Amino acid sequence: MVPVLGTVRTSSKKGVRVLARQLNLATSRPASHKTGLLLGMILAAGLLGVGGCNNSFVAPSMTQPQATAKFAYVANQVSGTLSGYAVDPSTGSLTPLSGFPIASGVNPNFVVHDPQQRFVIVADIAASLLRVYGIDSTTGMLTEVEPSPYVVEQEPRSLAIDPTGRFVYVTSQALNSVTAFAIDAEGVLTPVTGSPFPTGGSAAFGRCVVVHQTGKFLYVEDLDNVYAFGIDSSSGALSLINTVAGPTQGGGLALAPSGSFLYAVGSGSNSAAIFSIDPITGVLTPSGTSPLALQDGAYTISIDPSGQFAYTVEAGQTLVAYSLQNGGLTPLGEYSGALGSLQLAIDPSGSFVYAPQTGSENNISGFRIGSSGILSALPGSPTPSGQGPLSITITSQ
Numbered sequence: 202m203v204p205v206l207g208t209v210r211t212s213s214k215k216g217v218r219v220l221a222r223q224l225n226l227a228t229s230r231p232a233s234h235k236t237g238l239l240l241g242m243i244l245a246a247g248l249l250g251v252g253g254c255n256n257s258f259v260a261p262s263m264t265q266p267q268a269t270a271k272f273a274y275v276a277n278q279v280s281g282t283l284s285g286y287a288v289d290p291s292t293g294s295l296t297p298l299s300g301f302p303i304a305s306g307v308n309p310n311f312v313v314h315d316p317q318q319r320f321v322i323v324a325d326i327a328a329s330l331l332r333v334y335g336i337d338s339t340t341g342m343l344t345e346v347e348p349s350p351y352v353v354e355q356e357p358r359s360l361a362i363d364p365t366g367r368f369v370y371v372t373s374q375a376l377n378s379v380t381a382f383a384i385d386a387e388g389v390l391t392p393v394t395g396s397p398f399p400t401g402g403s404a405a406f407g408r409c410v411v412v413h414q415t416g417k418f419l420y421v422e423d424l425d426n427v428y429a430f431g432i433d434s435s436s437g438a439l440s441l442i443n444t445v446a447g448p449t450q451g452g453g454l455a456l457a458p459s460g461s462f463l464y465a466v467g468s469g470s471n472s473a474a475i476f477s478i479d480p481i482t483g484v485l486t487p488s489g490t491s492p493l494a495l496q497d498g499a500y501t502i503s504i505d506p507s508g509q510f511a512y513t514v515e516a517g518q519t520l521v522a523y524s525l526q527n528g529g530l531t532p533l534g535e536y537s538g539a540l541g542s543l544q545l546a547i548d549p550s551g552s553f554v555y556a557p558q559t560g561s562e563n564n565i566s567g568f569r570i571g572s573s574g575i576l577s578a579l580p581g582s583p584t585p586s587g588q589g590p591l592s593i594t595i596t597s598q
Contacts (some may be wrong), residue, residue: 254409279589283538372407418483538566
């Protein structure tokens with residue numbers, strides 16, 4: 202799996218049809234437990250325009266420049282498991298941790314860790330539950346923290362934790378609101394007073410949620426719009442600041458490490474939308490668009506900690522690298538190895554990027570980020586995962 206610039210790709214429509222068929226054959230769950238899986242298949246096929254949320258946004262503000270990757274955790278939606286890996290900080294290679302995979306409900310579809318590296322939180326889209334796990338800092342093993350799991354609003358799709366590690370925010374596919382929890386030092390969640398907080402939009406499908414590096418603002422994307430919220434520093438409660446039109450069938454957000462810009466993509470849009478962020482008020486102001494390389498929609502976007510490079514998954518299967526210049530995106534290359542990937546993860550040092558591959562692949566593709574932003578496949582990549590990997594998070598040391 203050697204990435205090639207200008208690679209010849211199969212038809213995106215053919216690719217997603219094959220992916221949907223493979224996912225359908227991969228599970229034998231009773232029909233009552235297929236809600237999240239079947240929706241995931243539809244989303245991977247781009248029929249509802251759903252993308253993936255970048256959950257590594259806290260890295261620029263919470264991670265020291267010398268920080269390196271330690272553990273990686275992957276949510277496998279089809280097999281209902283979590284995979285765990287040790288990350289070699291020099292080579293980027295993933296080594297399965299002892300005791301994994303572990304069972305994690307019906308359809309775990311999103312995983313994130315807190316900035317202090319204490320907990321992993323997993324959303325189960327079919328069961329409408331959140332699970333909280335404590336991280337063993339030596340072995341990487343996860344232990345569910347009582348009284349987890351927690352019931353949440355229908356079909357949780359995306360999670361974000363504020364930079365202080367005190368608040369957890371959840372968006373759901375079935376609602377146009379954000380559910381908020383306080384998380385204590387033991388990993389126990391308590392609903393924030395006033396939660397859930399409505400976006401005021403007419404479309405449900407809360408695709409992505411990210412928290413600003415300052416911890417003062419939160420941004421949410423649905424199929425139509427992007428919403429800016431203010432965060433009460435004491436309670437974690439949200440207040441709507443403003444609403445701007447987002448990409449068609451929106452699904453992916455990424456904050457620039459400077460905190461000055463928010464980037465949004467959608468599977469129904471052939472351009473990335475760029476918004477400037479007022480540092481005092483958090484207000485979003487449209488500041489232009491950048492054409493996407495493949496002109497076939499994007500499912501997710503991630504920005505490296507230096508703020509020099511961005512990476513997307515386009516046409517449902519192709520990883521695309523960009524340089525960030527004056528806020529705009531300039532294509533650098535296209536790479537195979539992201540079939541059905543709805544999320545990318547960049548390690549804390551900005552040296553490696555990882556893409557979960559679902560369908561028949563069921564693995565994690567890893568790439569080294571060169572000094573110019575161009576990618577090269579890691580030795581031994583891809584690494585096997587459980588069935589239907591959709592989300593990955595990487596802790597630091």
